[in-house]
Amino acid sequence: xxxxxxxxxxxxxxxxxxxxxxxxxxxxxxxxxxxxxxxxxxxxxxxxxxxxxxxxxxxxxxxxxxxxxxxxxxxxxxxxxxxxxxxxxxxxxxxxxxxxxxxxxxxxxxxxxxxxxxxxxxxxxxxxxxxxxxxxxxxxxxxxxxxxxxxxxxxxxxxxxxxxxxxxxxxxxxxxxxxxxxxxxxxxxxxxxxxxxxxxxxxxxxxxxxxxxxxxxxxxxxxxxxxxxxxxxxxxxxxxxxxxxxxxxxxxxxxxxxxxxxxxxxxxxxxxxxxxxxxxxxxxxxxxxxxxxxxxxxxxxxxxxxxxxxxxxxxxxxxxxxxx
Amino acid sequence: xxxxxxxxxxxxxxxxxxxxxxxxxxxxxxxxxxxxxxxxxxxxxxxxxxxxxxxxxxxxxxxxxxxxxxxxxxxxxxxxxxxxxxxxxxxxxxxxxxxxxxxxxxxxxxxxxxxxxxxxxxxxxxxxxxxxxxxxxxxxxxxxxxxxxxxxxxxxxxxxxxxxxxxxxxxxxxxxxxxxxxxxxxxxxxxxxxxxxxxxxxxxxxxxxxxxxxxxxxxxxxxxxx
Numbered sequence: 001x002x003x004x005x006x007x008x009x010x011x012x013x014x015x016x017x018x019x020x021x022x023x024x025x026x027x028x029x030x031x032x033x034x035x036x037x038x039x040x041x042x043x044x045x046x047x048x049x050x051x052x053x054x055x056x057x058x059x060x061x062x063x064x065x066x067x068x069x070x071x072x073x074x075x076x077x078x079x080x081x082x083x084x085x086x087x088x089x090x091x092x093x094x095x096x097x098x099x100x101x102x103x104x105x106x107x108x109x110x111x112x113x114x115x116x117x118x119x120x121x122x123x124x125x126x127x128x129x130x131x132x133x134x135x136x137x138x139x140x141x142x143x144x145x146x147x148x149x150x151x152x153x154x155x156x157x158x159x160x161x162x163x164x165x166x167x168x169x170x171x172x173x174x175x176x177x178x179x180x181x182x183x184x185x186x187x188x189x190x191x192x193x194x195x196x197x198x199x200x201x202x203x204x205x206x207x208x209x210x211x212x213x214x215x216x217x218x219x220x221x222x223x224x225x226x227x228x229x230x231x232x233x234x235x236x237x238x239x240x241x242x243x244x245x246x247x248x249x250x251x252x253x254x255x256x257x258x259x260x261x262x263x264x265x266x267x268x269x270x271x272x273x274x275x276x277x278x279x280x281x282x283x284x285x286x287x288x289x290x291x292x293x294x295x296x297x298x299x300x301x302x303x304x305x306x307x308x309x310x311x312x313x314x315x316x317x318x319x320x321x322x323x324x
Numbered sequence: 325x326x327x328x329x330x331x332x333x334x335x336x337x338x339x340x341x342x343x344x345x346x347x348x349x350x351x352x353x354x355x356x357x358x359x360x361x362x363x364x365x366x367x368x369x370x371x372x373x374x375x376x377x378x379x380x381x382x383x384x385x386x387x388x389x390x391x392x393x394x395x396x397x398x399x400x401x402x403x404x405x406x407x408x409x410x411x412x413x414x415x416x417x418x419x420x421x422x423x424x425x426x427x428x429x430x431x432x433x434x435x436x437x438x439x440x441x442x443x444x445x446x447x448x449x450x451x452x453x454x455x456x457x458x459x460x461x462x463x464x465x466x467x468x469x470x471x472x473x474x475x476x477x478x479x480x481x482x483x484x485x486x487x488x489x490x491x492x493x494x495x496x497x498x499x500x501x502x503x504x505x506x507x508x509x510x511x512x513x514x515x516x517x518x519x520x521x522x523x524x525x526x527x528x529x530x531x532x533x534x535x536x537x538x539x540x541x542x543x544x545x546x547x548x549x550x
Contacts, residue, residue, distance in 0.1 A: 038410040079462040081458065090451060094473070095474060095550045097473070105469075109461050157459075193492050
């Protein structure tokens with residue numbers, strides 16, 4: 001598992017201090033996927049560089065299995081890094097090496113013998129479904145295949161933590177699904193703690209058990225994914241259950257966890273009001289085994305929006321008027 | 325075809341051309357080897373000590389890049405080879421002959437090649453160095469096992485350009501005692517006014533440059549897996 005405590009990074013630029021990270025704390029247990037999402041400029045890149053110790057954090061700790069990477073001396077850090085695999089947005093493979101030699105690189109610098117690292121690299125390539133590409137050069141592969149090789153390479157030293165920096169941002173939607181499924185499968189199989197830094201909400205929806213929202217170098221919202229979505233009105237809930245289209249003309253938002261055994265709140269509210277509200281827009285998505293729906297409603301004629309909110313709340317749903 | 329007959333009976337061609345070409349090859353060969361041996365580490369040193377580099381060191385970078393390389397490169401070769409005569413004498417015992425000429429050729433080519441090495445390393449995507457570090461590479465491993473292999477096609481292209489430049493300089497070095505094709509062209513083509521010797525030397529030089537470039541290009545293609 002990986003535990004990050006009060007991680008801060010201050011850059012000095014043009015005589016001013018830039019607080020790129022202002023105290024970030026995270027905790028990712030083994031066998032879970034945690035997503036860090038945030039708008040551009042939120043500090044995602046700085047966070048990745050500090051977590052991978054490519055930049056040294058100004059303060060705070062990055063603990064993997066009890067070893068704080070931020071405070072160990074350089075020689076020990078090189079050892080400790082083997083517990084952390086990093087997957088990069090553009091894979092960052094070495095073009096001069098074959099796919100096999102790319103995957104074997106971490107073993108090569110760790111002093112593993114030629115035959116052993118070849119065997120291990122082939123095994124890893126099998127794990128990501130690319131055993132037949134062992135002798136190819138990265139330039140001969142598609143973007144998705146390159147990312148698979150990047151993942152195999154990150155796993156070469158048998159790490160406990162996988163840090164993924166925008167792992168699918170350079171890929172098309174179908175390849176994105178394949179890579180995310182692969183990461184999920186590997187997490188299950190190897191019991192990895194996976195930390196995914198991304199700007200893509202769909203990545204969080206698909207693979208994350210918990211999520212943090214990073215903004216201006218701070219974690220502003222965080223929690224298990226179902227809890228975060230259920231927190232009606234929070235930025236993560238709005239973003240994860242985004243309404244499609246412009247949803248114009250609606251005046252009430254309602255959020256509910258759909259349960260087959262229950263009459264949906266909408267029907268109950270309609271019965272209570274004697275008129276059904278019109279659905280302007282809506283989205284249904286499952287998070288952590290719970291299916292949520294969020295609808296934007298237009299109150300029926302003659303019914304005030306606040307009356308609709310009351311009727312929905314009485315029926316057990318969370319409802320609020322749309323801010324104008 | 326009397327001019328061909330006169331060419332084939334001209335001792336400048338029949339007797340002097342072969343040894344002269346050999347001397348040129350010797351000059352260029354020796355200086356090329358020393359240029360790569362000295363210029364490669366110099367280029368790497370400039371790259372790692374640059375601002376934001378792997379071993380950023382302002383003072384060392386200023387001395388290497390600003391003083392040694394820039395000053396040497398701003399001296400025209402014709403002047404450099406004359407100025408270096410005492411150094412050459414001290415180093416190889418004579419200032420005459422292809423081996424002596426190799427000294428000034430090397431001094432002129434090392435900073436040139438080092439700049440090309442530095443530029444080649446800068447062209448390597450910084451993400452590759454990041455990946456190498458993140459996997460626990462030492463700085464030495466990052467340079468020798470990642471950055472230099474990744475830059476290899478570009479380094480070979482740079483070495484080829486350097487050798488071609490050396491061939492040009494070697495003709496100049498020939499005039500002040502280096503011998504070789506430059507001296508042959510000057511002595512026979514210019515001073516004895518035998519334009520056909522001048523033309524033959526030029527043709528040989530052109531063929532030499534073409535051959536070097538073709539070999540360089542082939543090596544670049546073979547090593548480039550991008």
